[in-house]
Structures are given as structure tokens and as C-alpha cells.
Amino acid sequence: MTFLSKPVQIFGREREWAGLVRFATFPGPEARLGIVSGRRRQGKTFLLDALVREAGGFFFAATDETETAVLTRLGWELAAWTGDGPHAFADWHEALERLFTDVPQGLIVLDEFSRLVEASPALPSICRLALDAHGYAKGTTSRLLLCGSDMGVMSRLLAGRAPLRRWAGLDMVIRPLDHREAAAFWGIDDPRLAVLVHSIVGGTPAYRREFVAGDVPRSMDDFDGWVVRTVLDPRAALFHEARHLLAEEAGIQDLAGSRAVFAAIVSGKATCGEIADHLEDADQLTRVLEDAQLISRQQDAFGPGPAVFRVSEPLIVFYEAIMRREWTRLERGQPEAAWRDSRATFLSQVVGPHFEALCREWVWTVDAGVFGELPSEVAAGTVADPRNRTQIQVDVAVLGREEHGRPRRVLSLGEVKWDKVMHPGHVERLRRARDLLSVKGYDTSGTVLTCYTGAGFQGDLPKDARAVTLDDLYA
Ligand SMILES: Nc1ncnc2c1ncn2[C@@H]1O[C@H](COP(=O)(O)OP(=O)(O)O)[C@@H](O)[C@H]1O
Ligand SMILES: [Mg+2]
Numbered sequence: 001m002t003f004l005s006k007p008v009q010i011f012g013r014e015r016e017w018a019g020l021v022r023f024a025t026f027p028g029p030e031a032r033l034g035i036v037s038g039r040r041r042q043g044k045t046f047l048l049d050a051l052v053r054e055a056g057g058f059f060f061a062a063t064d065e066t067e068t069a070v071l072t073r074l075g076w077e078l079a080a081w082t083g084d085g086p087h088a089f090a091d092w093h094e095a096l097e098r099l100f101t102d103v104p105q106g107l108i109v110l111d112e113f114s115r116l117v118e119a120s121p122a123l124p125s126i127c128r129l130a131l132d133a134h135g136y137a138k139g140t141t142s143r144l145l146l147c148g149s150d151m152g153v154m155s156r157l158l159a160g161r162a163p164l165r166r167w168a169g170l171d172m173v174i175r176p177l178d179h180r181e182a183a184a185f186w187g188i189d190d191p192r193l194a195v196l197v198h199s200i201v202g203g204t205p206a207y208r209r210e211f212v213a214g215d216v217p218r219s220m221d222d223f224d225g226w227v228v229r230t231v232l233d234p235r236a237a238l239f240h241e242a243r244h245l246l247a248e249e250a251g252i253q254d255l256a257g258s259r260a261v262f263a264a265i266v267s268g269k270a271t272c273g274e275i276a277d278h279l280e281d282a283d284q285l286t287r288v289l290e291d292a293q294l295i296s297r298q299q300d301a302f303g304p305g306p307a308v309f310r311v312s313e314p315l316i317v318f319y320e321a322i323m324r325r326e327w328t329r330l331e332r333g334q335p336e337a338a339w340r341d342s343r344a345t346f347l348s349q350v351v352g353p354h355f356e357a358l359c360r361e362w363v364w365t366v367d368a369g370v371f372g373e374l375p376s377e378v379a380a381g382t383v384a385d386p387r388n389r390t391q392i393q394v395d396v397a398v399l400g401r402e403e404h405g406r407p408r409r410v411l412s413l414g415e416v417k418w419d420k421v422m423h424p425g426h427v428e429r430l431r432r433a434r435d436l437l438s439v440k441g442y443d444t445s446g447t448v449l450t451c452y453t454g455a456g457f458q459g460d461l462p463k464d465a466r467a468v469t470l471d472d473l474y475a
Contacts, residue, residue: 004054011185023170024055024107024143031137033167036147037154038174041206044147048109057107062115071095092126097136104140114150128163152251152291176203179358186216191470193220199354202314211238232335242319251292257285262311266320266349271306301381301397321349347419355418356395359452362473363398371411372446376401383433392433407443414450422451423458427465
């Protein structure tokens with residue numbers, strides 16, 4: 001296998017690069033198919049463009065065009081690449097035949113493939129025919145790489161009875177950078193500042209580059225200023241991205257309805273039932289948004305109760321919680337005042353829930369020593385407390401592997417506080433939850449009571465508890 005080093009301008013993505021190189025250079029006797037998907041702005045084109053430069057091949061980027069227009073442009077671009085032509089393709093059969101003839105060994109990248117499929121729904125079947133034993137790809141060792149941002153369309157390419165199913169030798173999803181990678185990418189050393197920035201821009205690499213022109217908050221003191229001059233400034237690209245992100249997300253037709261779903265979730269009405277209270281078409285809408293990976297459904301750790309939805313894209317939460325409410329002032333160019341009046345909402349609706357989610361994500365990355373064994377489930381959970389007629393909310397419940405005939409082990413119960421100092425009372429609540437779970441039949445003999453704290457712990461940490469700090473999250 002050939003070794004192609006990752007170009008220096010590509011941050012991280014080591015595993016993705018290695019997988020792509022393996023796919024591109026694997027010595028096999030026949031043509032192969034690969035799929036790369038991921039939400040917009042995560043760096044798919046960036047990676048594949050670099051791969052084609054290193055490994056050689058032809059790169060074609062689709063845009064919103066009719067089939068005729070796209071075939072015409074493909075004809076020009078392929079002719080320019082090979083130096084002959086011009087080609088006038090009557091249909092995709094002809095185009096693929098020419099592509100495999102002209103690129104018999106390198107990569108053929110069709111970027112934004114989901115848009116091509118929109119204009120030509122039969123295209124996946126035509127690709128399948130090309131790759132078949134008697135297809136145009138016969139006798140070549142080309143690598144056909146289909147890349148796309150519409151997660152619904154892309155995941156259906158390989159699902160169930162889809163024509164391309166079982167053909168793909170590579171099926172890669174390019175995800176946002178995780179919180180540690182994002183901090184490194186932004187060059188932010190202070191974990192507190194890193195959480196705040198991540199709670200707005202998440203792990204989308206493009207937001208560090210094109211969208212803020214490299215403007216990074218220098219320190220905690222600069223955070224408010226940074227917010228005001230980037231995401232809240234109508235002259236900044238990030239401001240418009242927050243508003244248009246949804247509109248450009250393919251597959252989402254009902255914008256107003258989708259916004260209503262986000263608004264409900266962000267304001268805390270996050271179960272299917274609660275969302276349906278506000279909206280007629282809640283079922284259909286949540287399904288589309290889930291498909292697009294903009295929201296995700298999470299089951300309670302301890303019960304069959306209704307699942308809650310969470311918004312996966314931080315910028316959407318920020319837009320809903322802060323920008324939309326302050327829209328008039330923002331449009332009129334008064335971001336300072338808008339931001340000043342939004343601080344409390346920012347803490348309660350943006351950073352608080354975001355920090356909780358980061359803590360849950362962190363649990364997946366710890367080694368077995370931290371909670372006694374590797375977690376098999378991490379979620380928020382609700383424990384009914386009959387004596388006090390209340391419910392105890394557990395922000396981070398960590399469960400061990402399910403084993404037949406044995407009670408489920410609760411590895412840890414955790415409380416998360418971003419801006420409030422924690423104290424022994426918080427541990428007492430967790431103890432109560434632990435005891436109630438034990439009565440319900442869970443194995444709590446090894447349960448670690450965990451305080452995830454952004455502001456520290458007052459007094460002595462009880463012996464049966466452990467603290468997880470910002471430094472731990474970013475270690
Ligand atoms: N791994 C990375 N390292 C550095 N910059 C990146 C990386 N991934 C993405 N970017 C930045 O994000 C921008 C948008 O990425 P792009 O490839 O267009 O996303 P996608 O194709 O997934 O929509 C790139 O132009 C680049 O500036
Ligand atoms: Mg792209």
C-alpha cells in the first residue's frame with residue numbers, strides 16, 4: 001500500500017485520512033466504490049480535494065442544476081482534464097462510461113452526490129450497473145467516491161434494498177471535531193473559554209476559518225467582545241450562517257416548522273409529546289430533522305419514559321436561544337445591548353445544557369479505571385422518589401454492560417454544574433438516587449457519585465464522591 005502523507009494544512013483527521021488513502025491505493029484487481037458523508041462544512045471537500053491531489057484522479061463538484069446542465073458541465077470539465085473532447089453526454093450511462101474510460105486507475109470523486117441524485121433519481125442504479133461484472137468499470141481499477149452532505153440521501157444509498165448496498169468498500173462519515181480537537185484547532189488553551197466557544201460554534205472546522213476570518217478570542221476577557229464582533233455582527237459571515245444554516249440544509253422543506261421544533265427543544269419542551277403540543281406535524285418534522293442529524297433522540301437511562309430530543313448543532317441552539325429573540329436589535333446593529341441582556345439566557349439555555357452534553361461525551365472517552373469498567377450506556381436519567389413525591393434528575397448516568405440474569409450495574413451517577421459551586425448537598429441527592437435505584441433492582445455496589453463542575457466544590461468532597469473538573473474534560 002502506498003503511503004501518502006497528509007498535507008499540513010489539514011488539521012487532525014488522521015484516521016479519516018488513513019482510511020481514504022487505504023481506499024484510494026489498495027491494490028485490487030477491480031473498480032471499487034466508496035461513500036463519504038457528513039453534514040455541511042465539516043471538511044469533506046477539503047479532505048477529498050487533497051486526496052485527489054495526492055493520489056491522482058478526477059474531481060467533480062455538483063451544484064443545484066438540472067440533469068442536462070450538470071451533464072454538459074461534466075463534459076466540459078472532463079474534457080479539460082484529459083485534454084481531449086469535448087464530450088456531450090446524453091445521459092449518465094454515457095457519462096459514466098467515459099469517466100471510467102478516461103480515469104481507469106485513479107479516483108473519480110463525485111462531490112455533493114446527493115444533489116446529483118435529486119436531479120437524477122436513477123443515478124445510484126446507474127452507478128450500480130457501471131460497477132457490475134459487465135459494466136463500464138470492467139477492466140479498470142478506478143475508485144468511484146461518492147460524497148454528499150444530505151445525510152438522509154447518503155445513508156439511504158446503502159440501506160435496505162438500495163442498489164448500491166453491499167458495493168461500498170468504504171463508508172465514512174466526517175463528523176464535527178470533538179471538544180478537545182476543536183479547542184486545539186482554535187488554539188484555545190483555557191478550558192473555560194474553550195467550552196464557551198464550543199457552545200456557540202461546536203466542532204465545525206469551517207467556522208474557525210471562512211466564517212470568522214480567523215478571529216479567535218484571546219482570553220476570557222475577550223469572550224464577550226468576540227461574540228459581539230462575530231456571531232452577533234450582521235456584517236460577519238457567522239451571523240448569517242446561524243440564520244441560513246437550516247435553509248441550506250438539503251431535505252428540509254418546512255423551515256418554519258423546523259424552527260418551531262428547535263424552539264420547543266431549546267426552551268426545554270423536548271419530548272415528542274411536548275413538541276406535538278405546539279405543532280401539527282411534529283412526527284414528520286422530527287423524523288426529517290433526525291434524518292439530517294440536526295436533532296437526536298435520547299432515551300432516559302432508567303425508564304421507559306418518553307425519549308427527549310436534543311439539538312445536535314450548537315449554532316442552531318445559539319440562534320434559537322439568543323439571536324432570534326434579539327433579532328430586531330441585532331439587525332439594527334446593537335449587538336452589545338442585545339448580548340448584555342442575553343447573558344442569563346446564554347447560561348441557562350446554551351452553556352448549561354451544552355456542558356452537560358460535553359460531560360456525557362467525555363464519559364465515553366475515559367478508560368476502564370475511572371468507573372470500574374467501560375461504560376456501555378451514558379444518558380441523563382430520571383429516578384422517581386416516592387417518599388418526597390419528586391423526581392431526581394441525574395445529568396450523567398453511566399451503566400455497565402447488560403448481562404443476562406444479572407442486575408444492571410450503575411457505574412456512576414453524576415450531577416453537572418457549569419456556573420454554580422457544588423457542595424455536599426449535591427452528593428446527598430445522588431446518594432438518594434443511588435439508594436432508590438438499588439431498591440428498584442439495580443446493582444449499585446460500585447456506583448461512583450460524580451460531581452462535574454465548572455465552578456469548583458465547596459468544602460470537602462465526600463469519600464464516596466469524585467469530582468471531574470474542566471481540566472479533566474480537556475486533559
Ligand atoms: N481538517 C481541517 N483542517 C483545517 N481546515 C479545515 C478542515 N476541515 C475543514 N476545514 C475548513 O473548513 C472549510 C469548509 O470545509 P469543506 O470541505 O468545504 O466542508 P464540506 O465539504 O464538508 O461542506 C474548508 O475550506 C477549510 O477552511
Ligand atoms: Mg463540500
